[in-house]
Amino acid sequence: MHELSVALTLLDGVSEAALRDGIERVTAVHVRIGALSGIARDALLFSWDMASAESIAAGSELRIEDVPVAVFCERCKRERSPAPGTGLLCPVCGAASPTIVRGRELQIVAMEVPA
Amino acid sequence: MKLRVVEIQANIMRKNDALAAALRARFAKSGTLVVNLLSSPGSGKTTLLEETLRRLAGRYRIGALVGDQATENDALRLARSGAPVRQITTAAECRLDADMIGKALAEWNPGPLDALFIENVGNLICPAEYDLGEDLRAVLFSVTEGEDKPLKYPLAFNTSQLALITKIDIAQAVGFDRQAAERSLRAVHPSIEIVELSARNGQGMDTWLELLARRIESKSLAAV
Numbered sequence: 001m002h003e004l005s006v007a008l009t010l011l012d013g014v015s016e017a018a019l020r021d022g023i024e025r026v027t028a029v030h031v032r033i034g035a036l037s038g039i040a041r042d043a044l045l046f047s048w049d050m051a052s053a054e055s056i057a058a059g060s061e062l063r064i065e066d067v068p069v070a071v072f073c074e075r076c077k078r079e080r081s082p083a084p085g086t087g088l089l090c091p092v093c094g095a096a097s098p099t100i101v102r103g104r105e106l107q108i109v110a111m112e113v114p115a
Numbered sequence: 116m117k118l119r120v121v122e123i124q125a126n127i128m129r130k131n132d133a134l135a136a137a138l139r140a141r142f143a144k145s146g147t148l149v150v151n152l153l154s155s156p157g158s159g160k161t162t163l164l165e166e167t168l169r170r171l172a173g174r175y176r177i178g179a180l181v182g183d184q185a186t187e188n189d190a191l192r193l194a195r196s197g198a199p200v201r202q203i204t205t206a207a208e209c210r211l212d213a214d215m216i217g218k219a220l221a222e223w224n225p226g227p228l229d230a231l232f233i234e235n236v237g238n239l240i241c242p243a244e245y246d247l248g249e250d251l252r253a254v255l256f257s258v259t260e261g262e263d264k265p266l267k268y269p270l271a272f273n274t275s276q277l278a279l280i281t282k283i284d285i286a287q288a289v290g291f292d293r294q295a296a297e298r299s300l301r302a303v304h305p306s307i308e309i310v311e312l313s314a315r316n317g318q319g320m321d322t323w324l325e326l327l328a329r330r331i332e333s334k335s336l337a338a339v
């Protein structure tokens with residue numbers, strides 16, 4: 001539900017990096033979004049188009065890499081991927097795992113610019 | 116058109132996290148316990164706060180910041196307790212962030228506080244991402260909301276240290292299943308502290324107030 005503010009923050013990050021490198025146009029932006037972040041993919045794409053409309057990233061493509069949830073199971077001593085809707089339970093031994101290893105990401109990874 | 120890829124590697128929450136760290140440092144200095152209340156709309160945040168402010172009045176200096184997308188009703192309800200209260204109207208934003216807290220504090224002069232309660236916007240998704248510099252994040256869910264609520268919103272429950280099961284006065288009438296609720300809470304946060312209470316009939320309020328008093332005392336001791 002906060003996709004627009006996420007998109008605006010993304011744009012800040014992109015603009016900052018572009019300014020630093022003297023880049024004047026951005027054609028694509030790569031981001032990683034964790035499944036626990038509550039970000040809806042379509043809403044973010046839509047918000048990105050709005051947020052970037054009058055910027056150096058106008059018309060750019062937002063490429064979203066979805067990051068599934070992973071926890072560290074203390075009992076198995078291994079990283080595990082809980083099934084959606086089961087909380088953060090280890091799918092193998094059933095132990096609850098408080099330690100989220102992945103799935104909270106809200107990261108800008110890279111941008112594509114004219115060479 | 117030839118393209119090249121420029122790596123960025125930046126966390127979108129970085130700015131909020133930095134502002135939250137600054138708030139945390141400031142509240143450590145002033146010895147103010149900060150409590151961030153999260154829940155769906157209607158779980159009973161304002162009612163619990165009204166009762167909490169009323170019962171702690173005279174004992175501690177307490178203030179409240181209330182986030183709401185549109186109205187000031189909650190702030191007006193809370194102000195009746197006599198405690199300093201300030202509304203943050205978030206408009207389109209579905210959560211409070213550290214910047215909003217910082218700005219509200221700059222315009223508000225509640226005087227020295229032993230505790231500051233923040234009623235977040237009613238929503239279990241967005242507020243979970245935003246650190247407000249709080250010491251205690253408490254998530255409320257009422258007996259009418261379904262025992263599997265934590266499974267639907269794992270991050271809110273995983274990042275809270277305390278779960279308050281509210282409206283326990285009507286638990287029986289609505290067939291609330293205590294074991295099932297605890298099971299789903301533990302599935303997302305095995306060590307979460309759980310308090311069942313009712314702001315309506317007072318059940319469990321002492322446990323909640325004692326827990327707060329303990330935390331308020333140790334925070335102010337640490338500040339000296």
Ligand SMILES: Nc1nc2c(ncn2[C@@H]2O[C@H](COP(=O)(O)OP(=O)(O)O)[C@@H](O)[C@H]2O)c(=O)[nH]1
Nearest residue numbers: 156157158159160161162282284285313314315
């Ligand atoms: N039965 C009962 N109702 C409650 C209790 N706490 C709040 N309510 C009711 O639940 C509704 C929503 O409460 P409110 O405090 O405004 O929820 P908020 O949206 O989380 O701030 C109101 O009609 C309250 O009167 C309680 O402990 N027991």
Ligand SMILES: [Mg+2]
Nearest residue numbers: 160161189234
């Ligand atoms: Mg309220």
Ligand SMILES: [Zn+2]
Nearest residue numbers: 073076090093
């Ligand atoms: Zn396991």
